[in-house]
Amino acid sequence: MEKEDFADHSDSSASPRLGSNSDRSAPNLKPNSSEDRVGAATAKAGPMPRLSDVLLSQLQSQLGELKDQGVRVRMFQRDDGLAILLEGARLCPRHQIIHSGTACPICQ
Numbered sequence: 194m195e196k197e198d199f200a201d202h203s204d205s206s207a208s209p210r211l212g213s214n215s216d217r218s219a220p221n222l223k224p225n226s227s228e229d230r231v232g233a234a235t236a237k238a239g240p241m242p243r244l245s246d247v248l249l250s251q252l253q254s255q256l257g258e259l260k261d262q263g264v265r266v267r268m269f270q271r272d273d274g275l276a277i278l279l280e281g282a283r284l285c286p287r288h289q290i291i292h293s294g295t296a297c298p299i300c301q
């Protein structure tokens with residue numbers, strides 16, 4: 194049996210067939226016209242943003258929501274990338290989940 198033990202069991206919405214849409218020249222990925230997102234991506238009408246940029250902007254908005262929840266988010270621009278420090282957040286080594294507080298919600 195070739196079942197992968199490292200499969201991510203936390204995403205219920207991910208499509209199992211990744212990469213099958215790379216052969217389309219005009220993907221139909223236009224985001225929903227919600228006007229409340231930060232308009233950095235819409236400032237210049239250039240080529241479509243890459244998926245990685247879309248995901249990064251989603252991460253940025255998630256970080257903003259974390260700030261609203263009291264998690265202090267600090268960012269450090271380095272030569273090799275952007276470091277994000279979430280004060281008070283921890284990664285459970287057993288469950289591989291990021292959580293706030295000292296104890297993992299599954300462990301406790």
Ligand SMILES: [Zn+2]
Nearest residue numbers: 285288297300
């Ligand atoms: Zn845990």
